[in-house]
Amino acid sequence: MTPPSATHRAIDAVWRIEAARIVAGVARLVRDVGLAEELAQDALVAALEHWPVDGLPDNPGAWLMATAKHRALDRLRQQALHARKHEELGHELDARQAHVVPDFVDALDAARQDDIGDDLLRLIFTACHPVLSTEARVALTLRLLGGLSTDEIARAFLLPEPTIAQRIVRAKRTLGAARVPFEVPGADERAPRLASVLEVIYLVFNEGYAATAGDDWMRPALCDEALRLGRTLAGLMPGDAEVLGLVALLEIQASRTAARTGADGRPVLLLEQDRSRWDPLLIRRGLAALARAEALADVPGPYTLQAAIAACHARARVADQTDWAQIVALYDALARAVPSPVVELNRAVAVGMASGPAAALDLVDTLAADPALARYHWLPSVRGDLLAKLGRAEEARAEFERAAGLTRNLRERELLQRRAAALA
Amino acid sequence: MRFMIIVKASAASEAGVMPEESLIAERAAYHEQLARAGVLLDGSGLRPSADGWRIRYTGGQRSVVDGPFAETKELIAGYTLIQVRSRDEALEWARRCPPPQGPTADAEIEVRQLFELEDFAPGAAIDRMREMR
Numbered sequence: 095m096t097p098p099s100a101t102h103r104a105i106d107a108v109w110r111i112e113a114a115r116i117v118a119g120v121a122r123l124v125r126d127v128g129l130a131e132e133l134a135q136d137a138l139v140a141a142l143e144h145w146p147v148d149g150l151p152d153n154p155g156a157w158l159m160a161t162a163k164h165r166a167l168d169r170l171r172q173q174a175l176h177a178r179k180h181e182e183l184g185h186e187l188d189a190r191q192a193h194v195v196p197d198f199v200d201a202l203d204a205a206r207q208d209d210i211g212d213d214l215l216r217l218i219f220t221a222c223h224p225v226l227s228t229e230a231r232v233a234l235t236l237r238l239l240g241g242l243s244t245d246e247i248a249r250a251f252l253l254p255e256p257t258i259a260q261r262i263v264r265a266k267r268t269l270g271a272a273r274v275p276f277e278v279p280g281a282d283e284r285a286p287r288l289a290s291v292l293e294v295i296y297l298v299f300n301e302g303y304a305a306t307a308g309d310d311w312m313r314p315a316l317c318d319e320a321l322r323l324g325r326t327l328a329g330l331m332p333g334d335a336e337v338l339g340l341v342a343l344l345e346i347q348a349s350r351t352a353a354r355t356g357a358d359g360r361p362v363l364l365l366e367q368d369r370s371r372w373d374p375l376l377i378r379r380g381l382a383a384l385a386r387a388e389a390l391a392d393v394p395g396p397y398t399l400q401a402a403i404a405a406c407h408a409r410a411r412v413a414d415q416t417d418w419a420q421i422v423a424l425y426d427a428l429a430r431a432v433p434s435p436v437v438e439l440n441r442a443v444a445v446g447m448a449s450g451p452a453a454a455l456d457l458v459d460t461l462a463a464d465p466a467l468a469r470y471h472w473l474p475s476v477r478g479d480l481l482a483k484l485g486r487a488e489e490a491r492a493e494f495e496r497a498a499g500l501t502r503n504l505r506e507r508e509l510l511q512r513r514a515a516a517l518a
Numbered sequence: 519m520r521f522m523i524i525v526k527a528s529a530a531s532e533a534g535v536m537p538e539e540s541l542i543a544e545r546a547a548y549h550e551q552l553a554r555a556g557v558l559l560d561g562s563g564l565r566p567s568a569d570g571w572r573i574r575y576t577g578g579q580r581s582v583v584d585g586p587f588a589e590t591k592e593l594i595a596g597y598t599l600i601q602v603r604s605r606d607e608a609l610e611w612a613r614r615c616p617p618p619q620g621p622t623a624d625a626e627i628e629v630r631q632l633f634e635l636e637d638f639a640p641g642a643a644i645d646r647m648r649e650m651r
Contacts, residue, residue, distance in 0.1 A: 107606035111555060154610075211554065318603070322556030329554040375559060375599075 101146045108154040109138055113241035115155070116162050118213035123166045125276050127220055128266030131238060133169065137162035214239075215330045216276050218323075222291040225272045230265035231294045232301075237262050239326075240319045250312040251301065292340050292397060295323050299344050306359070306505055317348055328383065335391035338383045339398030345380030346404040349373040361505050365413040377408045399428040418448035435464040436472075443476055451483040471500035475510060482517060491517040520559065520601050520632040521608040525618045527567070527593035528625060532586060534566045544616040552600060552611065561598035591626070605631070 098106070113134065121130035137158045151157040221234045236242045236250075244262060248255040279287040302316030324341040331337045353371035356362050384405050387398045394402065403424045410416040425441035438461055446454030458477050467473045478493030494514035498507045530537070537545075552558035567585035574581050587593060595618070602608045612629045619625040 103606045104610060107604060107610040110603065110607060111610055214554075315603070318601070325556035325558075326554055329550075329556070379559070 099146065101150065102142070104150055105138075105141055105145055105154075108141075108150075108158070110241045112155045112158055114217060114239045115214060116159050117238050118217035119159055120162045120166045121217060121220070121276050122213050123163060124169065126270060127217065127234075127238060127276070128270060129169070130166070131266075133165045134158075134162045136165050211330050212278065214326070215278050218291055218327060218330075219278055219287055220269065220274060220276055222287075222294045223269060223272075223274050224286070224290050225274060226265050226268055228293070228297065230261055230268070231290070232297055233258055233261045234265045235294050235323070236298065236319060239323060242319070246312050249310045250316050252310075252313075288334070288336070291327070292336060295320050295327070295344075296340060296397075298323070299347070303347065304503075306361075308359070314351075317344075317351070320344060321348055333390065335387045336395040336397050338387035338390065339395055339401050342380045342383035342387055342401035343397055343404055345376045345383060346401060346408050349376035349380065349408065361509060363509075364407060365416075369410075369412065372408070380408065381405055393431075394427065396428060396432045399424055399431060403428075416447070418444055422448050435461055435466045436470070439467065439470075439473060439476060446476075446480055446483075451480040455480045455484065469500055471497045471506070471510070473497075474500065478510075478513065482513075487517045519603075519605070519608075520599060520634075521605075521612075522630050522632060523598040523600065523612055523615055524594050524628045524630065525563075525596040525598075526626045526628065527590050527595040528619050528623075529590060530619070531595040532566045532568070532590050532593065534568065538620070541616075541618070541620060545618075548614065548616050549598065551614070552598070557600045557602050557607075557611065559599040559601050561596070563596040564594060567593050599632075 116134040116137065117127065117130045120133050121127050124130055124133070140161050141154070141158060145151070145154075217238060218235070221238050222231045226234065233247055236247050237244065242250075244259045245255050248258040251258070298316050299320035302314050302318070302320065305313035305316075321341075321344050324337070324344050328334075328337050328341045349372045350364070350367060352373065353367035353369065354362055362368075380401065384398070384401045387401065388394060391398055403421055406417050406421050406424070421444040422441065425437060425444055429437045429441060439458065442454045442457035442461065445457060455477070458473070458480060461467060462473065462477070474493040475497040478490045478497060481487075481490035481493060491514045494510050494517070498510035498514065501507050501510065536542075549558060549561060567587045570585045572583045572585070572587070574583050598615075600608065600611060602611065608629060608631070612627065615627055617623065617625055618627060
C-alpha cells in the first residue's frame, strides 16, 4: 500500500474538522441523521474524486457543505416527485420545492451562518436522545460529532467493529422509528435532555481516563474527544453553568494525565502524584471555566461542584496544602444536589483528611450497611486506609484484601494487594 | 498534540499601530471557529518589540539590549495555541488563518509543534523543568 498523498491526508483532516457541521447542516434539511450522514459521506466521496485532480478548494468546508446539501435537495426532490405520483404532495414538500433554485444553498449559507451552531446543537441533542441506550448514545455521538470511524470507536471501547457498527445502525433506526425531531429541546425538556448530553461526554472521558498502559492509543484519545466535545458545547451554550462545570471538571482531570501513571505503568493516587507533572495550561483553563460556571449558577449543579472539588486539589501546590474543610463543604453540597452513598463515601474520605481518621471511620461504618455499596471495592479500600491510619493493621489488611477481591481493574487490584501485603 | 500558530510582526505591528477593525473582527471570527471546534487552547497578541528587551550572552558576559529590534520579519506579533488530533488537522486549521495584515498585504505566519515534556527521556533536568512550569 502506498502512503496516502498530501491531498488525501488534507481531505481526511478537512473531513474530521467538518463532518459534524455537515451532517448537522444536512440533517436540518432532511430531518434524519442517518440519511444526513449518508449524504455527507457522498460529499466526501465527491471530494475524494475531485480534489486530487482539481486541488483543494479555497474553502473546503463550504464545498463539502454545498455538495452535501445539493444531494439532500436532490433527495427531497425525488421524494416529492414520488409523493406527487401518489398525489400526496403535502404542503411542507411544496414549500421545500419552492426553495429549490440553483443558488438556494449559497443563499441559505449566507443567510444562516449563525445557524450552523444551532444545527450542531440539534445534532448533539439528537445523538444523545434518551430514547437511545447509553452505549448507543456514546457510539453515535463519537461517530456523528467526533467524526470517528466505527473501527476507531471499536478499538477505543475494546469491542469488535461489527458490534459498534450494528449499535450505530440500530441507534439511527431507533431515532427514525421514534420520530425524534431534529431540534434543540424546549424549556420544559431542556434539563433532562442536557443531563443526557453531559452524561455522554463524561462517560467518553472516563472511558479514556480508565485506559491503562499498553491499551490501544485510541482509548486515551477518548479523553481528548470528550474535551473537544465539551469545549464545543460550551461554545454553543455559553450561558449554561453545568456545561461549563463539566468542561472545568474535564480540563482539571485531564491536567493530571501525565502524573497518574508511574514510570512502571502503575496508577499513582491523587495525593501521591508529582504535581509538577500536572499541566498548568489545562488547570488554568479549568479554573477559568469553573469561575464562569460559579458566576452563572444560583445553586451550583453536580458537575460544577465536582469541578470545584477538583479545583481544590489543583490549587494546592503540594498535597499537604489541600483545603480539606472546603472539600467537605463541597461534598455536603454535592450530597444535597445528588444524594448518593458514593458521594457520602467520598465525603467521608474528605472528613478523614480534615478531622482525622476516627471521625471518618464512624461515617464509613454507617455507610457499610448500604446495599448499594455492598460490592463496591472503594468502601473496604477507604475503610482499610482509615484503619491503617488508626494503627489497626490487622483489620486494615483484611479490608484491603476484601477490596482487592471486589475490583475488576487489574491495576487497582495489584495496588490493593500491595497495600495489604505492606501491613502483614 | 499541540501546535502554535505564530503571526510574524509587521512594520505596523512594530509601530504599535492597532490593526483595523476589520482585521480584528476576522481574527476574532477565526478564534471563534477554533473555539467552537474545541481546539483553541490559548492565544494572544504581543506588544511591539519596543516594549521588550533581549538579554545577549557574549563571551560569558550578559547584557540587556532594549527594543525595538530592527529585523521586523524575524519578530513575532502574536500566537494561537491549538490542540488537534493530527499534524494534518493543524495544517488545515493554519490554512484557514486570515491574512494577518489584511487581504492583499504580504505577511507570514509560522506553525510549530510543541514538545510535550513526555517526549524527553526521564532525567533530573526534565524533572526540574516540570517543577518550574
